[in-house]
Amino acid sequence: TESLVIKDLHVSVEGKPILNGVNLTINRGETHALMGPNGSGKSTLGNAIMGHPSYEVTGGSIEINGEDVLDMDASERARAGIFMAFQRPMAIPGVKLADFLRHAATNVRNPGRKEGEDLIPMREFRKELKEKMGQLRMDTEFARRYVNDGFSGGEMKRAEILQLAMLRPKFAILDETDSGLDVDAVKLASQSIAEIGGAEMGILIITHHDKLLEQNTPNFTHVMLGGRIVETGGEELARELYTDGYDRIRADHPVEA
Ligand code: ADP
Ligand code: MG
Ligand code: MG
Incomplete structure (x- = not known):
């Protein structure tokens, strides 16, 4: 199987060290x-x-199947199959979600393509978009709206999930918005991620909602x-933290806390 391997990663922001040696294999x-916390x-x-670009890697490595990810720019990383749903996604006024998805899908699927070359044919793309939106129980009108422009929390999440479905990345990082989602929206998101992710994606879910993990039972927490x-466990560790919070973790790891 393919894997995303992070070794002893050190990252600084504006010269200030934030990550101090992260090891993670997905x-x-x-x-x-x-x-x-x-x-x-x-x-x-x-x-x-x-x-x-604001996050400077000062040490360690990130590789996909031995290929150096740190050598790639953001769009090369997307083409290598890495996807991220941001905690605070950017609005792109004037760009419709459907057009954004067509560009992104073209970029990811045709790695050798140069800027300005042909996009995925419109008819083919529309058919696929309609199919995916149907599966996700989304109104096709939604794809005509400008990307994240005035989207509610729930709509942003749905746009992310639609991206996930259309791009079918190898590895997905889902950095969840902690607020703005009602229980039904979280449940729908959870179900959709499970359906899309299936057996073939490697998923890293950052979330404060235990509901999101209900249908995406973590193999590792x-x-x-x-x-x-500071700790890795199974789903029971996630359950413990949702119930009890981080006091025990802080007490057990005083150097990091
Ligand atoms: P979490 O997602 O776990 O809440 P973050 O990674 O957002 O934590 O933040 C970790 C630390 O890095 C915080 O002290 C935060 O202020 C700082 N940080 C993260 N991103 C930036 C940024 N773009 N500019 C300045 N500081 C940042
Ligand atoms: Mg946070
Ligand atoms: Mg965060």
């Missing part, structure tokens, strides 16, 4: 939950994997504290 077909570095890890993964 195989395709596995679901990993990443938990940890606010500010522990979860989003930073996602941003570093995606190649966000990792706890981040002070820029390190």
